[in-house]
Amino acid sequence: MGQWWQERVVYQIYPRSFQDSNGDGIGDIPGIISRLDEIKALGAGIIWLSPVYCSPDADNGYDISDYYSINPKFGTMADMEQLFAEAQTRDIKIIMDLVINHTSDEHAWFQQSRDPQSPYRDYYIWRSAKPDGSPPNNWTGFFMGSTWTLDETSGEYYLHLFDQKQPDLNYHNPKVLEEVKAIMRFWLDKGAAGFRCDVINVIYKTTLDDGQKRPAIRGLEHYKSQEGNHAILRELRRDVLDHYDCFTVGETVMVDLQEARLLCEPERKELDMVFYFDHLEVDRRIARYLPKRFKAKNLLAVLTKWQQGLTWNALYLENHDQPRIVSHYGNDRQYLTRSAKLLATLQFTLRGTPFVYQGQEIGMTNFDYHSMAQLNDVESKNVDALMKKMHIPRWLRWRWIRMASRDNARTPMQWTGAEGAGFTIGVPWLGINRNHKHLNYAEQADDNRSVLSYYKRMIALRAGSETLRYGSFEPIAADNRMMAFARTLGEERFVTLLNFSTATVNAPMAGEVLIANTGIQTYQGRLEPYEAIVLRQTIGGDAI
Ligand code: ISL
Ligand code: CA
Numbered sequence: 001m002g003q004w005w006q007e008r009v010v011y012q013i014y015p016r017s018f019q020d021s022n023g024d025g026i027g028d029i030p031g032i033i034s035r036l037d038e039i040k041a042l043g044a045g046i047i048w049l050s051p052v053y054c055s056p057d058a059d060n061g062y063d064i065s066d067y068y069s070i071n072p073k074f075g076t077m078a079d080m081e082q083l084f085a086e087a088q089t090r091d092i093k094i095i096m097d098l099v100i101n102h103t104s105d106e107h108a109w110f111q112q113s114r115d116p117q118s119p120y121r122d123y124y125i126w127r128s129a130k131p132d133g134s135p136p137n138n139w140t141g142f143f144m145g146s147t148w149t150l151d152e153t154s155g156e157y158y159l160h161l162f163d164q165k166q167p168d169l170n171y172h173n174p175k176v177l178e179e180v181k182a183i184m185r186f187w188l189d190k191g192a193a194g195f196r197c198d199v200i201n202v203i204y205k206t207t208l209d210d211g212q213k214r215p216a217i218r219g220l221e222h223y224k225s226q227e228g229n230h231a232i233l234r235e236l237r238r239d240v241l242d243h244y245d246c247f248t249v250g251e252t253v254m255v256d257l258q259e260a261r262l263l264c265e266p267e268r269k270e271l272d273m274v275f276y277f278d279h280l281e282v283d284r285r286i287a288r289y290l291p292k293r294f295k296a297k298n299l300l301a302v303l304t305k306w307q308q309g310l311t312w313n314a315l316y317l318e319n320h321d322q323p324r325i326v327s328h329y330g331n332d333r334q335y336l337t338r339s340a341k342l343l344a345t346l347q348f349t350l351r352g353t354p355f356v357y358q359g360q361e362i363g364m365t366n367f368d369y370h371s372m373a374q375l376n377d378v379e380s381k382n383v384d385a386l387m388k389k390m391h392i393p394r395w396l397r398w399r400w401i402r403m404a405s406r407d408n409a410r411t412p413m414q415w416t417g418a419e420g421a422g423f424t425i426g427v428p429w430l431g432i433n434r435n436h437k438h439l440n441y442a443e444q445a446d447d448n449r450s451v452l453s454y455y456k457r458m459i460a461l462r463a464g465s466e467t468l469r470y471g472s473f474e475p476i477a478a479d480n481r482m483m484a485f486a487r488t489l490g491e492e493r494f495v496t497l498l499n500f501s502t503a504t505v506n507a508p509m510a511g512e513v514l515i516a517n518t519g520i521q522t523y524q525g526r527l528e529p530y531e532a533i534v535l536r537q538t539i540g541g542d543a544i
Contacts, residue, residue, distance in 0.1 A: 001469075002470065004093075005193075005194070005247040006312065006353055007045075007463075007469065008046050009042075009044045009046070009353070009355075010045075010354065010355040011042065011047050011048070011355075011356050012048045013358055014320045014357075014410060015050060016061075016073070016074075016410075017358070017410050017412045017423070017429075018032055018358055018413050019423060020428075023424060023425045024426055025424050026074075027424075028074045029074050029083050030079055036086055036087060037090075040090045040092060042459065043456055043460055044459070045093065046093045046095060047093070047094045048095050048097070048249075049096055049097065050097050050320055051097045053069065054070070056104055056165070058163055058165035058378060059166060060378075060410075063103070063104035063105075063165050064104055065103070065104040065107045067183045067186075080190070084192075094192055094193060096194075097195070097198060098183075098195035098197045098198060098200075100169065100180050100183075100197070100200075101198060101200075103166070104165060106165075110123070113126075113158075113167075122173045122175075123170055123179075124168065125170045127148075127156060127159070128156050129150070135147075135157055136148055137210045137211070138218055139211050139218050140216060141161050142162050142253070143162055143382045144216070147219065159205070163378055169203070171203055171228065171232060172205075177232060181236065181239055184236065184241070188244045193247070195246075195248050196250075196275075199253055200251060200252060201224060201229060201250065201252040201263060201274075203223075204228035204232060206223065206226045206227075207222050209222060217254070224253075224255075225255065225259040225263065233271060234269055237270060247272040248271045248272050249273045249314050250263060250264065250273075250274045250275070251274075251275045252274040253277070255274065255277075257305060261309065264311075265310070273312050275314050275319075280317070280322060280328070282298040283328075283329075295480045296478050296483045296498070296501075297479055297480060299478075300475055303350065303485075307351055307352075312351075312352055312353070313350065313352030314353055315347055315353060316357070317329075317357075318357035319357050320357070323366050323405075324360070324364055324409060325343050326339055327365045327408070330343055330530070334502070336363055337449075338518065338529070338530045340451045341517035342498055342500070342517055342530050344458050345458065345496060345515070345534060346532070348458040348461070348462050349462075349496040350473070351471065354462070359413050362441055362450070363439065364413075367405075367407055367408050368433050368434055369402075369431060372398070374431050375401070376407055379405075380405040383400070384397050387400070407430065410430055411430055411431065411433050412429075412432050413441075414433065414439055414440040415442060416436075416442045417436060422442065458515070461515060467490075468487060471488050471492070472488050473486075473487060474487075474488065477507070479505075481500055481501035481503060482499045482507055482527060484496065488539070490539075491539045492537075492538060494514065494534055494535065495534070495535040495537060496533075497509060497523075497527060498527075501530070502530070503529060504529065505526070506526050508525040510523075511535030511536055514535065514536045515534050516532065517530070517533075520533070
């Protein structure tokens with residue numbers, strides 16, 4: 001009925017934390033190959049591979065120094081080719097991470113660009129200081145602080161929306177786009193089935209004028225979702241993507257529904273779907289900097305807006321930048337297993353392509369670290385340093401880091417309860433959560449009450465149901481604690497009931513129980529703490 005990328009489930013791999021094969025403590029490509037059967041068993045049909053290209057790893061691979069070769073930490077190009085082949089044998093497609101807003105400052109283009117006479121000068125965005133010696137404008141970046149760094153060699157500043165080791169490419173130079181097309185063709189020819197496009201709605205800077213006053217990310221209005229950005233996406237689609245059987249999902253930062261529609265409605269011929277952030281920020285103020293109380297009705301309102309506003313959604317609750325969902329919207333203490341299953345029920349009964357992040361399928365939780373010294377994330381470090389400058393006390397800084405650090409999602413995959421968690425026999429590059437002793441893949445694989453088994457059931461259910469994949473979405477009811485929504489196709493309707501609280505709540509509704517995270521067989525109109533139930537109804541039939 002739909003496209004293959006609408007039918008399949010995506011599994012995201014963050015390579016350095018997935019499976020180490022040689023004992024150096026870093027996950028690698030041979031490690032991924034050795035786990036393809038587990039990915040297949042889950043029911044996923046696409047892998048999104050976070051960056052494996054050569055990189056000095058200032059931002060763990062999102063700072064690329066060579067788009068055409070594999071980081072030796074992860075293996076070789078021959079390993080990568082074997083991964084494509086082994087995945088294909090299992091009918092698993094692979095999409096690559098396309099990071100083209102910026103490169104590493106160690107990329108050859110940037111190294112040459114530092115010479116004002118070089119033909120590569122215009123590959124990046126260079127400007128001289130203001131007359132008073134201050135940076136060219138007042139913009140502040142995603143990782144805090146000015147977006148400009150002075151390069152002593154050339155006496156000018158270069159622009160970087162992210163870390164200073166991630167200089168932004170200049171999309172006013174047509175040569176840059178030609179380079180991008182070549183990179184895309186290279187990977188598509190190798191066997192990639194598409195791309196996840198990193199921060200793809202901020203690549204085109206219309207002007208470099210000062211930005212309006214705002215608490216963070218000043219200057220945004222000059223580069224977010226600009227007309228020039230749309231033109232680039234259409235050109236990449238026409239010149240490259242349309243010539244392959246592939247799809248794109250754009251990571252679109254601070255995007256609203258109107259902008260998202262322009263980026264991914266089918267007739268626009270730009271992206272196929274986008275990752276937005278709204279639904280993960282209903283319990284955060286000022287984007288994600290201050291916590292606020294979670295209310296199920298706020299989450300349902302946001303989901304409804306996007307479910308009904310876009311033709312097709314990218315459905316995700318976790319990735320390598322977000323805290324673990326069971327520690328965020330779930331309850332990782334008393335109701336760990338049950339709330340992890342509730343979140344799976346939510347994700348797989350929405351309309352769109354589901355993306356499962358490694359470890360999500362076993363209910364992995366946020367890290368259990370107790371100090372900054374255990375962290376690796378460049379964003380956490382930069383934010384901590386900035387907060388320190390603002391005289392924010394250490395305990396308050398730590399409270400924020402613990403809640404929001406990206407390292408929450410980056411602790412190594414918990415395959416077994418052994419030391420090293422089955423991830424490595426060496427010293428892991430980032431600390432393993434001590435809860436791996438009881439929370440791990442091996443324990444869950446043969447337990448049909450486990451989170452893992454529930455994910456498998458949900459994925460199979462979705463695969464077998466046109467209504468779950470393509471049915472329309474209607475909100476039914478919600479309050480602070482619970483939500484209910486329906487998916488309808490023809491005569492068939494599924495109703496999802498979710499209780500996001502530790503209380504028992506009443507929610508009268510008829511229908512036959514299709515699946516429940518508590519295992520109940522008949523629904524009595526009452527939801528237990530963190531209970532999730534999917535009811536099946538037949539329109540015009542007895543059930544309603
Ligand atoms: O991670 C965030 C929230 O914690 C965002 O600010 C994030 O930086 C933004 O979503 C962009 O993310 C992507 O590009 C970054 C990279 O660090 C992230 O890992 C990547 O997903 C720069 O390439
Ligand atoms: Ca390794």
